[in-house]
Amino acid sequence: MITADILFSFLKKRKINFFTGVPDSVLKDTNKILKNYNNDKHVITHNEGGSIALGAGYFLKTKKIACVYFQNSGLGNAINPLISMAHKNIYSIPMLLLIGWRGAPKEKKDEPQHIHQGKITEKMLKLLEIDYCILENKKDLKKLEKIIIISKKKQKPVACLIKKNVLSFNKNIFYKKRDNKGLKRHDVINFIIDKKINNLKIFSTTGYTSRELYQLRKLKKDKTKDFYNVGAMGHTSMIALGYALKDKNKKVLCLDGDGSLIMHMGSLPVIGENTARNFKHIIFNNNQHESVGGQKTPIKSTNFKKLSLSCGYKKYFFAKTLKQFKSKYSFFLNSRGPSFFEVQILPGSVKNLTRPKEFLKIRKNF
Template identity: 45%
Template sequence: MKVEDFVSVLGCDFYTGVPDSQLKALCNYLMNVYGIDEKHHVIAANEGNCTALAAGYHLATGKVPLIYMQNSGEGNIINPVASLLNDKVYAIPAIFVIGWRGQPGIHDEPQHIYQGQITCDLLDLMDIQNFTIDKDTTVDEIKEVMRRYDSLLKSGKQVAFVIKKGALTYGEKIEYKNDNEMIREEIISHIVKMTGENPIVSTTGKASRELFEIRERNNQSHKYDFLTVGSMGHTSSIALGVAINKPNKKIWCIDGDGSALMHLGAIAVVGNVNPSNLVHIVINNEAHETVGGMPTVANTINLIEIAKACGYGYVSSVDNFEDLDIELEKAKDNNQLSFIEIKSSIGAREDLGRPTTTAIENKENFMEFLNK
């Protein structure tokens, strides 16, 4: 189904969400038609954030907002749906459009398997009526569903469309880029060279995939790395938990700007605990690259000042490899909580693979290494 036909039937005037690869057609359409426009389209930090933003839109206009997200974000919407939107509370209508990763019977990555199994169950539990769209769904079917949904929305309930892979199409291509020159995979190679046998906790998405392949090329063990294949936004908290309990080891966290922003409060907690053995690196390409490349707000805020205000003892920002190596050396040698922002370009190798070890194997090897 053409995404233009889909949004026309839904009839919404305001869209907010977190990008998803299954919704690439919708995301590209919104960027092409609206860009980032506070009146019509806002990319949120996390799914709970956009749900509350949508609620505010309804309060101000009386209209029904559209919230888009990957199914992995359902956990983030449970609180605002149950305690804000629900018809037993404020009865705020909304249409959710949810990309279905880990659909049963379709091969996917380990972080999506269980989430995929319970995607529709969670919606049912939240009293959100839902309809699944696949490649064969017609516009007339969507019109009929919306006729049924109309009374629900008017009564202050929420509804959802669950989108299978390839169900929505869009003919226009969008190129996402920035002015940064450093390539993320090369950045991670420099980090690996500097860290030696120090443990690394890396964020979900392409960064962990690149870290895995760098170890393969270097004929190095994967035991040094914990690859956070899911749980976007929680990488620095995982690293904090490791750093607290392994005070004699230098712990390195490779984070991304989208991940850091998703649960920004984690930086405040890290700064308050203030582990002197933790180095928090944020590779900032100003984009949700792993799921398509839509922008984050990291191009308009100062991550360094945020980290400094939250209590990080040493902070720096680099945009070239010479300075990167200098800052990595400083972070390795100093004895204080450190934060390094690395400004990166958008893009990755088209032949970038995925980890060939299982998540359980990764965990067990990493734990064995930590506890030697």
């Protein structure tokens, strides 16, 4: 184990004091430090490719290397700018990638969507010609030292892999106090389930949204089949659109999060242009990546009404209380879509949250 404080003071001594990335549960202990930095020192981006690019821009101006952090599931998003821009054959941009290693081989079993990615993470880094080290304890800082030197000398990206539970984590440090009175994601999901609308197909996004939907169905012994998009963060709406375009008799409901939505926000005009009347999009807006530690999403000035309507959605709805949601839900479902419903929620989830499993069975039954 190693604490985020030790890691950060180590990096600071090596003049690495600019951070950009996409939050990850493995690295969430770093948040207690990062949340105090302003955008001079820390920027949370929409996706991991964006973080690589931002780190490159930072280098162009400062000649200093950025620390780009993300979960290994985001390596796919990062690959394009790593290969075609930061690689030594092109602009040769040094940077340090701090990668949360879910599904690491020989570790305690992780969720299915992390297993293969975990297995191939080292191979992917090798293919990308990225030197890397594995950080497990304080002694490994020596290895980190070496790869930072390589990055500076050879002017190339290098990586440090960090497994689950290596960075110690204190939940109370940065979780906002739960406000039990406010609207929660599961209140809305609960209502949606209880409405038992026929011909409704639900697609849910990565993290707590899918887990809560799955759990609440189970608790209610409700056998309705949903599609839980546990991986492929940010792509739920496209999966739902593909289905909606081919089954106009069904209402297709995508349950999204604000972090997921902005990760691949380009999907909005695609949905708008391919006007699927039956497409209904709910975004649970809690202004944070709650599922991985509550880090802020960069959407403070985003106006989802203007955004969705300007992308071609036909209708926009808004609710911040369950009463408001209940009164608008039927209008939303029956509106001529694509329709967008922004639901402002507070953090807070169901106790002992389980996880969807048996994905092939889910696919078959869906």
